[in-house]
Amino acid sequence: MESIKGNYVIRFALSFRFQHVLVFTSMIILALTGFALMYHNTSWGKMLIGLEGGFVMRGRIHRVFAIVLIFTVLWHFLQVIFTEKSHKEFLKLRPELNDFKDFIMTLKYYLRISSEKARFEKFNFIQKFQYWGVIAGTFIMGVTGIILWFKDFSMAALPKWVMDVTLVVHGYEGTLAFLVLFFWHQYNAHLNPDVFPMDMTWINGKMSLKDLQERHPLEYEKLMHE
Amino acid sequence: MKKVLKLILLLTIFLWSEQGYAAELKNGAELKKCTTCHGKPGFSKVLENGKILDLYIDEKILRNSVHGKKECTDCHVDITEIPHRGEIKAVNCSKQCHFIGNTSGAPQTDKYIEYKNSVHGKEFFAGNKKAPVCQDCHGTHNIFKPSNGLSQVSRHNLPRTCAKCHLNIYIEYKESIHGVMFEKGNKDVPVCTNCHGEHNIRRPEDPLSTVSKGNTAFACSKCHSKVEIMKKYGIETEQVETFKESFHGVASEFGSKTVANCASCHGVHDIRPSTDQKSSINKANIPKTCGKCHPGANINFAKGKIHVNPKVKEAGIIYYVSQGFKWLTILTMVGLVTHIFLDLYRRKARSKETE
Numbered sequence: 001m002e003s004i005k006g007n008y009v010i011r012f013a014l015s016f017r018f019q020h021v022l023v024f025t026s027m028i029i030l031a032l033t034g035f036a037l038m039y040h041n042t043s044w045g046k047m048l049i050g051l052e053g054g055f056v057m058r059g060r061i062h063r064v065f066a067i068v069l070i071f072t073v074l075w076h077f078l079q080v081i082f083t084e085k086s087h088k089e090f091l092k093l094r095p096e097l098n099d100f101k102d103f104i105m106t107l108k109y110y111l112r113i114s115s116e117k118a119r120f121e122k123f124n125f126i127q128k129f130q131y132w133g134v135i136a137g138t139f140i141m142g143v144t145g146i147i148l149w150f151k152d153f154s155m156a157a158l159p160k161w162v163m164d165v166t167l168v169v170h171g172y173e174g175t176l177a178f179l180v181l182f183f184w185h186q187y188n189a190h191l192n193p194d195v196f197p198m199d200m201t202w203i204n205g206k207m208s209l210k211d212l213q214e215r216h217p218l219e220y221e222k223l224m225h226e
Numbered sequence: 227m228k229k230v231l232k233l234i235l236l237l238t239i240f241l242w243s244e245q246g247y248a249a250e251l252k253n254g255a256e257l258k259k260c261t262t263c264h265g266k267p268g269f270s271k272v273l274e275n276g277k278i279l280d281l282y283i284d285e286k287i288l289r290n291s292v293h294g295k296k297e298c299t300d301c302h303v304d305i306t307e308i309p310h311r312g313e314i315k316a317v318n319c320s321k322q323c324h325f326i327g328n329t330s331g332a333p334q335t336d337k338y339i340e341y342k343n344s345v346h347g348k349e350f351f352a353g354n355k356k357a358p359v360c361q362d363c364h365g366t367h368n369i370f371k372p373s374n375g376l377s378q379v380s381r382h383n384l385p386r387t388c389a390k391c392h393l394n395i396y397i398e399y400k401e402s403i404h405g406v407m408f409e410k411g412n413k414d415v416p417v418c419t420n421c422h423g424e425h426n427i428r429r430p431e432d433p434l435s436t437v438s439k440g441n442t443a444f445a446c447s448k449c450h451s452k453v454e455i456m457k458k459y460g461i462e463t464e465q466v467e468t469f470k471e472s473f474h475g476v477a478s479e480f481g482s483k484t485v486a487n488c489a490s491c492h493g494v495h496d497i498r499p500s501t502d503q504k505s506s507i508n509k510a511n512i513p514k515t516c517g518k519c520h521p522g523a524n525i526n527f528a529k530g531k532i533h534v535n536p537k538v539k540e541a542g543i544i545y546y547v548s549q550g551f552k553w554l555t556i557l558t559m560v561g562l563v564t565h566i567f568l569d570l571y572r573r574k575a576r577s578k579e580t581e
Contacts, residue, residue: 040476055480110568112575156522161530164544168536172551176558184562193573 004223009212011122012205013086019076020202023134024181026069030141031178033062038171066145073138092122095132099125122219130185137177144170259308260298261285288367290376300330319360340425345432356391363387379424381417388418398495403502405495414455421445440478442487443469468533484519491515491532507532 012020032048036058039045052058080090102118102125109117118124123131144166147154155163189199194215201207213220263269264283271279288294299305301317320341323332341347341360349357363379370377378387385408389396399405399418407415421437428435436445447466449455456463469475469488477485491507498505506515509528517523534541536548 037476040479041470049480055477055482107568110572112572152520152522155516155520156524156526159526159529160532161534161543164530164534164536164541165547168544168548169551172548172555176551176555179555179559180562183559184566187566187569192569 004209007210008206008208009223010205011207011212012201013089014205015079015086016076016089017202017205019072022068022072023138026065026072027177027181029065030062030069031174033058033065034174035178037062038174063149066142066149069138070142073135073142093128093131095128099128119217120215120219121222122216124216126188130188133177133180137173140173141170141177144173263309283367291367291369292371293367293369316359317361317366324360337425344423344425344427345429346427358391362390379419381413384417384419392418395495402493402495402497403499404497414449414458416449420448437489439483439487440481442489443475443478446488462533464535464538465533468535471535472533486519490518 033052036045036048036052040049049055049058052061080086102120105114105116105118106125108114147158147163147166148170151163154166158166189195189202190197192199194211207215209220212223261283264281265285267282269280269282271281273279293301301322302314303322304315320338323330324335324338326334326336328334342351346358350359365378368376368378370380372379372381374380375382377383385396385399385405400409404415408417423436426436428438430437430439432438433440435441443466450461451463451466453463470479474486478487493506496506498508500507500509502508503510505511512528513523513525516527520527531541534544536544539545
């Protein structure tokens with residue numbers, strides 16, 4: 001997947017970049033339409049519902065973009081399972097013991113216990129955490145959302161209290177995902193002094209060799225070795 | 227000859243009455259003169275349809291009523307002679323005294339305008355002969371203040387007054403928990419007007435009705451959200467709040483016409499406690515009640531509390547799951563924000579080192 005072209009590498013394939021756009025647009029719209037319902041009794045909640053074309057339309061928009069998100073994730077999985085190139089890429093996202101070691105090392109570095117920085121491969125532990133966070137979050141939101149969507153079927157199949165738990169989980173997991181993405185991912189992809197105002201990789205897929213050497217030295221060395 | 231005699235007799239009566247009573251009647255007939263006839267128990271007349279119209283007036287009741295100081299012709303203005311002939315018009319309370327700005331001492335209210343816009347008023351003005359006018363509820367010669375137990379519209383008598391027309395509903399109400407408690411003399415349970423209003427009663431389909439789709443929860447909450455009333459009976463007061471937060475409540479708030487409100491599940495005039503086997507919310511009846519809107523509803527609908535508040539311990543697993551998620555969210559965010567600050571701190575420290 002990785003290929004050196006001049007002084008940069010392509011590290012984010014076009015299909016993945018496209019999936020990333022679909023995921024974040026649908027997630028933003030899902031958050032806006034979801035929070036509008038969750039906070040319907042506040043003035044801004046009412047304003048959001050108004051902007052979304054009223055109560056019924058809000059629900060429709062929410063479900064349409066839920067389908068977009070679910071299909072994007074399904075497409076992604078089909079791709080990483082059935083295409084060799086993407087599967088290799090996917091394997092690089094496997095959590096390993098090394099990630100934990102990197103985490104401890106980074107903590108030591110932050111706390112100035114050590115001046116040695118952890119040396120990362122193509123994906124560092126933060127990126128893996130975000131990836132699997134999105135996967136887990138989408139899975140939970142998707143399952144609970146579908147249960148709530150087909151309410152008559154689910155209510156007949158599940159006890160009432162399970163429905164209540166489902167609703168609570170859908171609300172809290174949505175909030176958690178939103179907060180993580182809004183604060184932490186913003187920092188990692190935009191506000192972080194390394195990339196401010198924005199890491200362009202999500203658009204052009206590129207990373208300069210200099211940045212690669214600094215941020216993902218093991219990956220850089222592997223490429224150079226080849 | 228007979229004819230001539232008859233005529234003379236009639237003329238005599240006519241002239242005599244004209245001189246004897248008519249002049250006085252114009253300045254308000256004294257009750258005594260009217261009671262010459264109307265004060266006799268059993269004084270009545272047979273109507274064309276064969277019904278007997280009782281024309282007896284109990285002087286004692288009239289004198290004790292709110293109109294005790296009035297004379298007969300103050301209300302019956304079309305009677306100018308005794309004996310009176312022809313048809314006597316019904317008294318029009320709103321035109322004669324009961325309007326704002328009246329000088330006759332009647333209360334200054336615009337209840338009449340409320341009545342005009344009510345279902346009763348609209349039907350009356352549309353020509354419905356069965357629609358009630360003031361007297362049908364308040365009485366005629368026996369009008370008392372509603373706080374007086376003798377009044378037809380006093381709390382104690384009200385359900386039976388409405389039942390004069392709404393008999394089937396009264397029978398339902400009598401068997402409901404509200405009706406049963408009312409019969410026992412309970413002062414907290416609602417009678418008809420507590421939910422429906424008084425002069426402003428509208429059809430439930432009218433959005434302005436106090437019991438319309440959108441207003442029902444408010445009508446019930448007038449009592450059911452008050453701790454000081456509900457604690458006496460061991461009824462939870464959170465029901466209204468939990469309804470508002472539920473899918474039903476939120477959809478209702480945003481104008482859904484089909485979503486359930488309190489009455490959809492609990493019933494209307496036939497509300498019974500959930501422990502009552504006949505209650506629509508008895509566990510055994512839940513599938514049927516929910517099934518009115520949710521096809522395929524089964525006993526799973528009854529497994530768990532309906533009015534559930536995830537923020538209180540009584541919610542059981544729902545409470546613990548939401549608490550778990552709350553702390554997971556807080557701790558995750560504390561961790562991630564700490565990471566941001568540590569990262570920034572280390573960058574700053576490093577840039578100082580390299581300077």
